[in-house]
Amino acid sequence: MKYLIAITSLVAATALATVPVVAQEYSWKPDKPVTIIVPWSAGGSTDSVTRVLAGELEAALGQTVVVVNQPGAAGSVGTTGAWTAEHDGMTWAAGAALDLGSYQVLGMLDVPLEDWKLYLHVANVAVVGANPDAGYEDFGDLLDALRANPGEITVATAGVTSGGRNAMESIAQSVGIEYRHVSYDGGAPAVLSTVAGETMITTQLASEQAEMIRAGRIMPLAVLADAPLVIDGYGEIPPITNWIPDLKTANNYFGIWAPADSPPEVFETMDRIWADVISKSTALADYAAQRGAFLSTSFGDEAFAAAAPAVQQNVWLLFDGGKVENDPADFGFMRP
16 A cells, blocks of 8 residues: 555546547447435445546436435445346446445345446545544554553444444454444444544544544544555545554445346446546546545456455454354455
8 A cells, every 4th residue: 555655646646537438339328317326324435426426427328327325234225225126237336345245244135246246436545533632642642542441432433344344443453452333324424423522533434534634623643554645635644554563454445336147238338438437537536636545446357356355354354353153254255
């Protein structure tokens, strides 16, 4: 993750203008609005980036793209809705591939990652953010407090499968501490709970905390990476490896997906749009730069390979932390 240094300026400098493509050039021409289900509440990282993406897809397809929020059960409710809908390319799910690949081990949706066709767009990293009144000057202060007060420090995340929970579990298991988890139906309410003082800490994604960090309402203590993260309008956030050198981190890739047995012309079209439009999207690059994320597009086998490390890390963190009973090895997951 060393390329995270000053990533906002890097993305801004290398972003290219979106290439206009006439919808009639594609083999798939949807004759009614396409639906993307966001399985989280409005305002979180999945919701906000999906609405930017929807605008790009509408222009390319020449058809309306409707974003629908269906939160619940760590995102599995909305994702299940996309799976049980007709496999015709008209209904997609959005979110983090980390969540999607973990549902089977969690017993929430018995569909392996390879049964979906993945289209990834933005990679996110988690940030340890504190309420400014919590009294932590840096991540070292928080570690001291966690060790001195086991199970008392409240940490807000978007749920058991979320990137925020994955981040906090990796910290807890690396240094042997306990914390009090507070779960919300999405990253936005989790972050707002820390802003309001309902919780002391949030470990949600930088993209969900960026506005509150710039406003001084959340103090960023560390980024879950091995290099600093620069957020436009704020500055540099130190890497967590300054305090936990051996902590392993993995990028949290976001995107949309549809059942892999959908019509081939749907995926032929989406492959071309991803290569010709989404990979060069100024709107998505600007979104990433403002939120401490980065544009990182892929589809097909490349997308699966990009998503797999975070999924693998997450399911074993859940299992080793006693959060799930199912052995990830039974679902083909090797230990990282």
